[in-house]
Amino acid sequence: MLDAPFAKWIDEHQDELIARLKEAVEIPSVSGDASYRPHVVRMGEWLKAELEKLGAEIRSVPLGKQVLDGQELDLPPALVGSLGNDPKKKTVLVYGHYDVQPAALSDGWKHEPFQFTHDKETGRLYGRGSTDDKGPIMGWINAIQAFQETKTEIPVNLRFCFEGMEESGSEGLEELVIKEAKGEFADVDAVCISDNYWLGTTTPCLTYGLRGLSYFSVSISGPAADLHSGVFGNVVHEPMTDLFDLFSKLVTPQGKILVPGINEKVAPLTDEERKLYEDIDVTLGDFEQAIGAKVTISEDKAEVLMGRMRYPSLSIHGVEGAFSGQGGKTVIPAAVKGKFSIRLVPDLDPDEVNELVQKYLKDEFAKLGSKNTLKVEMLSGGKPWVASIDHWNFRAAKDAIETVYGKTPSYTREGVTLTFAEALGKNVMLLPSTGDDGAHSTNEKLDLSNYIEGTKTLGQYLLNVPAAAASA
Amino acid sequence: MLDAPFAKWIDEHQDELIARLKEAVEIPSVSGDASYRPHVVRMGEWLKAELEKLGAEIRSVPLGKQVLDGQELDLPPALVGSLGNDPKKKTVLVYGHYDVQPAALSDGWKHEPFQFTHDKETGRLYGRGSTDDKGPIMGWINAIQAFQETKTEIPVNLRFCFEGMEESGSEGLEELVIKEAKGEFADVDAVCISDNYWLGTTTPCLTYGLRGLSYFSVSISGPAADLHSGVFGNVVHEPMTDLFDLFSKLVTPQGKILVPGINEKVAPLTDEERKLYEDIDVTLGDFEQAIGAKVTISEDKAEVLMGRMRYPSLSIHGVEGAFSGQGGKTVIPAAVKGKFSIRLVPDLDPDEVNELVQKYLKDEFAKLGSKNTLKVEMLSGGKPWVASIDHWNFRAAKDAIETVYGKTPSYTREGVTLTFAEALGKNVMLLPSTGDDGAHSTNEKLDLSNYIEGTKTLGQYLLNVPAAAASA
CATH class of the missing domain: 3.30.70.360 (Alpha-Beta Plaits)
Incomplete structure (x- = not known):
């Protein structure tokens, strides 16, 4: 149980935080369809304004052009910026993407995908982008706002990188990160990305590898x-x-x-490695529940995990x-x-x-x-990637998860691909959302409880950085 | 060259006939999509009114219900009726369908598929349904109007059967035809269907078999x-x-x-049968032109024809x-x-x-x-079907084609399936449109020349029936 002032503020301002996510979800920022491009641009502008309200300095960086659906289009700009410049503090780069997958009611959605729907009975927040990746981005904004409202000092310098093309191959991102490695991201000590999912619905995860x-x-x-x-x-x-x-x-x-x-x-599998997968806190039943049917290729939990990760x-x-x-x-x-x-x-x-x-x-x-x-x-x-989980970046997050959820996270390798590890040469960690959220699927949702507790986890992770780094 | 008064009237009233086809094409009567069902119904009502203007007695016959896209819907009604009841005349049943295939601009159409577009340079009339099957239905209406306007006696009794579900499996049609075989269609001597295509663009065809x-x-x-x-x-x-x-x-x-x-x-192929296909007036080049690419499975004309027909x-x-x-x-x-x-x-x-x-x-x-x-x-x-081409029904049409086009038709076996031959036990003939019209495809069109000459052919065919039947 976390009773820090910023956490109390979050609990007491849930309606405000839900309203923020609603605004974001209702901008249909589909990057893979030329006709939606103006909405993607509008989403970027909206996000820039939200960050600036917190006092962050944000630049909208043009990424060049692309040809889509037979038209030449400007790529959606990346948002690059900072909050805090204290040389005594560690600097953490936060990444997220403000574009979403395509979605249409006719694909089988219960609600209009670009109409935010809060089902109060189940506590589910429905809408395309709710969990992938607008919910997590709102989580960062919410946590920073909570710190500011409660006069809690943020013990790290923050750098931001939000793109609008992640669902369409992250065009332009790699060049940007390589360039900013000597610019805006030059002082970055570690990276935190929140754009993937727990294995199930009960045990939080930290992700140290990506396919x-x-x-x-x-x-x-x-x-x-x-x-x-x-x-x-x-x-x-x-x-x-x-x-x-x-x-x-x-x-x-x-x-x-x-x-x-x-x-x-x-790489061939070792016995030791297999044991790592056998130890992960998840059952075949968790998978079957997330899938909604008994259609796993294997019925051996470790095999299922390895099919997914390695x-x-x-x-x-x-x-x-x-x-x-x-x-x-x-x-x-x-x-x-x-x-x-x-x-x-x-x-x-x-x-x-x-x-x-x-x-x-x-x-x-x-x-x-x-x-x-x-x-x-x-x-x-x-490219695929694997990180070290002994770094202070992972320890700060592990401690935050234990404080907020009262559980030790599982360490997983999975999710989407990113270029930060390569371009910056720094530790990169992923802090995921619940496993049944349905990213890229019909009826994508974010649980209200996970939105709230996840926001607290992101905040607590930042608070833990100095101690974790000091003991490194 | 046909200089009968009805043919002259047709030549002189082309704009009026084009306007009629335009009205028909612009009703998007897609039978395979539940959301278009009201348009299919409206198209049936429009067609009924057009036929009644000619003095025909038309009933709108309900065909029951279907489940489509998860909804229970009324099937579009069939239009059944007659014009003429002289016991000394032969009775010909005319079939057509007033529904169309789905179409969307995004499929690659040059023009909005449900906006009728007359390209005056090429003489092409573009629009979904222009050739399949609204053009041919308009042909019948045009021919009858031309007879009436020029006080030309129609030497046959006509029966009509127009359905609105042909593109979606002709649901309800078989039961209707079986029922009307003892009712509206009891006196029918022969059937004429205009719902298929020439092999190429130069030689008219008569179709005596259907896959x-x-x-x-x-x-x-x-x-x-x-x-x-x-x-x-x-x-x-x-x-x-x-x-x-x-x-x-x-x-x-x-x-x-x-x-x-x-x-x-x-059935195994005989040498004699192969010769029939070798004699058909079409070249591999005609096929490649209609296809728009050199992608025929065989380069032997007879093999291509047999692949298509037998x-x-x-x-x-x-x-x-x-x-x-x-x-x-x-x-x-x-x-x-x-x-x-x-x-x-x-x-x-x-x-x-x-x-x-x-x-x-x-x-x-x-x-x-x-x-x-x-x-x-x-x-x-x-079911597949094959008819006798020695019947007066075919001779009347052959003579009409020779008069209007100055060419002997090829006899073909192909196209869609129908139940008339089986249910009525009468001779059934198909009088097709040009081979490059693109039925079921993007940029479906009807050549204006074929619309006009085809209308004359339908009229002349009716005029030829008494003599052909007398010499039978």
């Missing part, structure tokens, strides 16, 4: 326009037939990647350009793009994976004997 | 909601992986169906429930429905095909070792 990502779009094109299957079926080479044939050769139903050269680059995975996400509506449409799609991605673990490098995938798909396509045209593109790539 | 259709929806479901691939990749059995594996076993890139028992039921085909249309947008989304879809259909030729029966497909997919799914759940549904089924 990387190689995201592929595979275009197969043939006829000049869509055709009627009654008229052209068994006349033309159908792009969909080729695509299904090709994608059936990517991964087995048991999750084994079939692209040659990938599995060979994964092995690569390959998921087929969908097909662009084919019939995707309800009912029946007798179309032969003229050109389709199949999308899949591979999650990477050490020592898989996205560029190497790209080469392996390109070669394999081109070889397999040649075997089909189709006159259609194949094009394989890696849309985005990010 | 049937079995349309399948294959549901694979696992997790309760969509999952983040960074968190659950290599943890769960992914429905998309199972679907791609399964669908890769349906058909080869060369169009060979892999479902056991299907090819065995197709052999079955299997096309994969798309996936419902997966990511179908642009860019990248790292989702593991929780439940997906793959859609494919098989075009049927004698002696393939949709119910038999359903049994073969169900058994095959269930057996193959069992081999995958996935804990996900499979459900295979045949959404619609229609």
Whole structure:
């Protein structure tokens, strides 16, 4: 139980903190759709203003241009800035992203995804971005506000880096971080990221490793326009037939990647390492509850955890350009793009994976004997990463979790890929949210209790830094 | 060259006939989407009024209910009626459908699909339904109006059957036709349907056979909601992986169906039959032009024609429930429905095909070792059919084509499935439109020249019936 003044302030100002999250969620900042780009920009402006209200100095940094949906667009700017410059204090860089995944009511949401819905019965705060990643960003703002309102000194200098392209490959981020490593981030001692999830719903986690990502779009094109299957079926080479044939050769139903050269680059498992996974406080039942069905590939808890953390995975996400509506449409799609991605673990490098995938798909396509045209593109790539959990950064967070939740965190390796560890050469830690929040899914939510306790954890973590660093 | 008064009237009233088609196209009567159902109903009411203006007696016949997109809906009514009741005249039943395929600008249309666009440079009339099947229905109305305006006696009794569910499996039609075989259609001597296409763009066709259709929806479901691939990749059995594996076993890139028992039921080819296809006035180049690319499975014209007409085909249309947008989304879809259909030729029966497909997919799914759940549904089924081209019905149409176009038609077997031949036991003929109209595709159009000459052909066909029938 945490009874510090800043924590009491948080408890007493819940409505205000909920209202802040509502404002953020209701700006539909979808980075992957050109028509939403003005909302992403507006979200950045809103966030900059919130940070400035706290006294932070924030710059909106242009990241250049991109081509999306056939249009040339400005990338959403990154927000870079600082609060505090005391040379006696440690400096912590906080990262978050203010863009979100696409969402539509028709995907199966109970509520409009961009209408914030507080279900008071279950205590759930519904809306796209509630947990990924607007909730955690609000958590930082809430904690800083609580310190200021209660005249609590913040014992660290803060640096901020908030981007608006995380859900679309973090375009422009790497260059920015490399540049600011000698600028705004030059004094950074450690990094804290809050953009991933607990394993279940009871034990908090600290994440010290991330799988990387190689995201592929595979275009197969043939006829000049869509055709009627009654008229052209068994006349033309159908792009969909080729695509299904090709994608059936990517991964087995048991999750084994079939692209040659990938599995060979994964470090072999030691007995000691396996024990680490067996010790994590999670059960097969926790997984089944988060998944909502008994469809795990393995029924051995450690195997499930390793499938999630230490092995690569390959998921087929969908097909662009084919019939995707309800009912029946007798179309032969003229050109389709199949999308899949591979999650990477050490020592898989996205560029190497790209080469392996390109070669394999081109070889397999040649075997089909189709006159259609194949094009394989890696849309985005990010390297995998593993950090040291003995650093004061992790100890400060571990102590905060023990104080707020009364539990020792599990140490996990998972989530999205980031470039901070590489570009800054500093310790990077992830402080996740509850495991059933449904990031990237329909009905994404954040539990009110986790919003409140998570805000306290972020604050307490900052308060713990000086002592943890002193004992390092 | 046809210089009958009704034909001159048609030439002189082109603007009026174009305006009629424009009105029809701009009612977005998409039968496969529940939210468009009021437009389908409105289109039926509009068509009924147009027919009544000509003096026809038309009943709007309710066809019962259906469940679509989770809602119970009234099926769009069929329009059944008559014009003329002279016992000395032959009676011809005219069929058409007033519903259309789905269409959206974002699918790649040059113009809004439900905004009629007359490109005066190319003479093309763009819009969803322009050729399939509103153009041909307008052709009948135009021809009858031309007869009336020029005081030309219509030498046949007409019966009408217009449905609003053809693009969604013609639900309710079979029962209606069986019932009306003893009612409104009791005196019918022959049937004329205008709902398919020439082989190319130069030689008119008459169609005496149709491939049937079995349309399948294959549901694979696992997790309760969509999952983040960074968190659950290599943890769960992914429905998309199972679907791609399964669908890769349906058909080869060369169009060979892999479902056991299907090819065995197709009648073997005779040398004589092959010669028929070699004689059809079409070249490989015509096909490549209609397709817009050199992607025919065979480069032998007769093989291409047989692939289209006398052999079955299997096309994969798309996936419902997966990511179908642009860019990248790292989702593991929780439940997906793959859609494919098989075009049927004698002696393939949709119910038999359903049994073969169900058994095959269930057996193959069992081999995958996935804990996900499979459900295979045949959404619609229609039998294949072949008619006699020696009947007066075909001779009257052949003569009309020779008069209007100055060319002998090719005889083809292809297109959509219908129940008239079976239910009425009368000769059924199809009078198609130009081959590059793009029915079911983006940028569907009807050439103005074909709209006008086609209207004349329908009229001349009716004028030819008495003489053709007398010489039978």
